[in-house]
Amino acid sequence: MPIQITGAMMLQGVVSGLLAGGLYAMVALGLSLIFGVMRVINIAHGALLMLGAYTTYWLFALYGMNPFLSLLISFPLLFGVGVLLQRWFVHRVVNAPELSSLLLTFGISIFIPNLAMLAWTADYRSVEFLTGSFLLGPIAFSKPRLVTFLFALGIAGLAFLFLLKTKLGKAIRATSQHREVAQVCGINVRRIDLIAFGLGAGLAGAGGSLVSVMFSVFPEMGQIYVFKSFLVIVLGGAGNYPGAFFGGLLLGLVEGLASLLLTAQLSEVIAYILLVLVLLVRPTGLLRGRA
Amino acid sequence: MKPLTWGIGLLVLAALAIMPFFVTSYIVSFTIQTFMWVALAGSWNLISGFTGYVSFGHVAFFGTGAYTGALLISKAGWPWLPAGLAGSVTAAALALLIGYPCLRLKGPYFAIAMLGLNEVVRALISYFEDFTGGGSGISLPPILSIEPVYYAMGLSAVSVTLLTYVIITSQFGLRLLSIREDEIAAEAMGINTARLKLYAFLLSAVFPGIVGGFYAWYASHIEPLGTFPLLTTITMIIMCLFGGKGTVWGPVLGAVLLSVFQELVWARFLFVHQALFGALIVAVVLLLPKGILGVLQERYRLPRAI
C-alpha cells in the first residue's frame, strides 16, 4: 500500500541516510586502503570490525569505559591484529591471482567469528550508552548516530591528514598508485603492506567500536559491512581514498531513500544495479581525478 | 584415456548404480548430496578453473534452478524430473543476462559483481512474494522415494565430469586455458575471448540449474536464505581447489573427500567445526593452491586431461 511521502519524511530519510553513510565511509576507507595498496579484497574486514566492537563492549561492560574513549584501545589493538594477519597469511597471496586472497580472507572471516562464538557465545549484547534523539522541528537526530557520525568523520579526517601530509602516508599512496615504481623509488613495499593492512584493520576496529554504540554486538555482526564496503569502493573508485569517503555517504543516502520510497528488499537491488553500472561505465569510480 | 581407465570408470559407475539396493537410505541420502557437490564443483571449474574468472556468486544459478523447479512443480504441476531439468534454462538465461556485461570486468571486479548478483537474485525472489512465496519459501509435496533423485543427481554429476573431459581435450578448452594464462596474448592471437568466456559461463550455469531443481524436490521446501548462501559458493570453490582446478577429476575428488570429511568431522567437533572449516580453507589456499591433482601432475608428469 503506497504511502504519501511528505517533505519532512524525505528530509528525515536524508538525515538518517547520511548518518549511516558516515560510518560506511570510514569502514570502507579501511578496506580501500588494503585494496589500493595490495589489490586484496579483504573479506575478513567484517570480522575485524566485530573484534573492535567486542573490545568496546568488554571495556564498557567490565570497566564502564566510555565507548568513544575505547577507540583509543580498539584502533591500536586491531592495528596489531591486522599486522599479524598480514605477516602470517595475507602477504603470501599478495601477488597471487585474486581467487587466493578472496578465499584466504573468507577463511579468516569464518574462523575469527567462530572463535568469538566459542569464547563469548552467540548472544546479542549491547552498549547501552547513548539513547534517544535531539528533535529539530519534525526531524529527529538520533543521539548515538549523530555522535558516531561525528567521530567517523573525525577519524576519517585524521586518516586523510596522515595520507596527505606524512612521509609514510605519501609512501602508501605511491605504492597504491604504482607498486613497481614505488619499489624502484626505494619504498619498502613489504613494510607498506604491513602498515596498510594494519591501518585498514584499525579503521575496521574503530568502526566496530562505533557500531557497538548503535547496534547489537554479536559474532557475525560484521558480515553486512563487507558487501557494503565493496559497493563503497566501487562507487568511489578503487584506491581513490576521498572517493571511498564520498562513496560511503552516497551509499547511505541511496539505501536510506530507496528503502523509504520503495522497500528494504529493493534497496539492495538498487544498490547492486548502481554497482554494475558504475563498474561498466566508470570503472575508475564516480569521482573524477585521483587521490 | 586408456582402456584400463575406461574400465575402472565403468566399474565404479556400475557399483554406484546398484548401490541403493544394498545400503540404508541414509547412505543414499548422503550420496545424493555428494553427487550434488560433484556437479556444483565441476560446474564452477568450467568457468573459473579454465578461464580464471572467479565466479563468486555461482550459487545464484543453483538457487535460480531450485526456484524454477519448485515453481514448476507447485504452480504448474510438472513432474519433478522435467521441472528440475528446466532449471537449466533459467540458470543459463541468467548467465547470459549477467555474463554479457560482467565478463568484461577484470579480476576482483568480476568477483564482486558476481557476489552482488547473488544478493540481488535473492532480494528479487524475496520481493516478488506473490509469485515466489517470499521469505516463507515454497513447500513441495513430500517425496516418497529418494532413489530416483539419486539417479538423477548421479547422472548430473557424471555429465558434468564428462563435459569437462570433452572440453579439456578440445580446442575450445585449450583456448579457455589460454585466457586464464594471458588474456591479452590470447586476444592478440585472434581468439574471440569475449565469446568463449560467455560460452564457458553458460555451460557452467547449466548444471547448477539442474541440480538446483532436483535439490528443491529433494529438500521439499526451499526459501531464499537457505537457497542462496555465499557459503555454498565457497564450498564449491574450495572443493574444486582442493582436488585441483582446471582438471577433470579434481572437482570430483575434492567434492567426495570434503563431503566425507564434513560428514564425519561434524559430529565429532561439533562446536569448533565451523572454525575448522575456516582453517581448512586457509590451509588449502596457502599449502595446496594447485590442489591434490595439480601437485600430482607436477610430480609425476601426469597428462593434462586428468
Add this chain to the structure above:
Amino acid sequence: MGPCWKVRVRELLALLTALAVVLIGQAGTVGAQAGKPILIGASISMTGTYAKLGNYTRDGYLLCAKEVNDQGGLLGRKIEFVIYDDRSDPPTAIKLYEKLITEDKVELVMGPYSSPITNAASTVSEKHRKIMVASLAATTSIWERGYKYLFMTISPAEVYMEGLIELAAERGLKTVAIINEDTLFSKAAAKGAADLARKKGMRVVLHEAYPKGTTDFSALLIKMKALNPDVIVAGSYFDDAVATTRQMKELDVNPKMFGVTVGGDVPDFGKQLGKTAEYVYGSTQWADNIPYPGAKEFVQNYKKMFNREFSYHAPAAYGACQVFAEAIRRANSLDPDKIREQLLRLKMTTAFGDYQVDARGFQIAHKMVLLQWQEGKRVTVWPPQLSDGKSIYPTPPWNQRR
C-alpha cells in the same frame, strides 16, 4: 619448479593423513548399540543460527526422559534420546532423520527445533511411518500438507499477537502498523496479526517486510512516524526486536501500544535495553510463573539439572515429550497407528499447558501469553485467567519518560 614441489607433496601427504586419521578413528565407534531402552531420535540445532534455542529444546527432551525413566519408563522399558546436530540446516536434518531411522534404528522420533527444519524433517518421518510430535514448529502451512503422523503442540504463529490485538480492540484503538522479518515464521505471525486486527474492525495502515539481518530500521520507522498508528506490531526475532525498540526511541515514534512477536519474552531483552524496554509487549508460549500444573516443579528441576536460565523452548519440548509418552502409555504399544489414534483423541494439560489437536494434528488448545515490561520485569497481562498483573496503558511518549 625445482625443490618447491617436494614441499608441496609433503604438505599434501600431511593433509591426507589427517583426513585418514579422522576417518579411521570414526570407524571404530560405529556399531556399539544396546537393544534394551526405547531409542527416541531427534535432530536439534546445536550449532548455527538456531543454536541457542535449539539447545533449550534438547534440554527439555532430556529432562522429560529423566522424569519418565524415574517413574519407571514406558511400557516397562527405559527411554533414551539419540540426538544429532543439524547445524540449523534443513537438508542436514533430512539426512539425520534418515540416519536415525535407517541406521540407528530408533523406534520413535521427536521433532527438531524451528519450522523450516520441521518442515523438511517431517518428510522423512512421514515416509517411514514414524510419528513426529513436533515440539517447536508453529507454522500452519506445515499442517496443510495432509501428513498423517505429524502432531503440533505449540500455538501457531498466526495467534502470537492475539492478546495484543484483543487488548487494543477493547480500548477502541483503530489503526495498526505491522512490520516483519521476511522469514517463514515471522511472516505468518504478522499476517495472523493483520487478519485478527481486521476482524476486530481495525485498519492496517502499513504492512511491510524487511530482510533477515536488517539492523537499520530508520526507513520503516519514518513511515510509521508519518502514519502515526495506534498500535505497532513487529513480527520479529530477538535482535530485530531490540533494534526496532531502540530506534523507535531514536526517531521518536510514539504508538499507544507496541508489541513484538519473539524477543520481548526473554530476560535479555530487558537486560539489553534497560529502561527503553519499559511498556513493550512481548508474546510467548509460556511464562515462568504460569499457573499450569507441574510448571513450578519444571522450573525447579530444570535449574537443578542444567543450572541456567531458559526460554519457553525448554518447557515446550518437555511438554511435547510428556504428551507423546502419555499417548504411548494409552496405546500400550509402539505401533504408529495406535499411537496416532491416541494422539488425535488426547486432551491433556502438561507443565507447558493444554494439548488438543484437530484431525490434521494441528494444535487447537494451547494458549499464547502476552506480557508487558514493567519496572524491568515481565508481567503477564493476557489472557485474564493466566495473568499476574494489569497492562499499563497508554505507553507514554518517549519525551515524557524519565
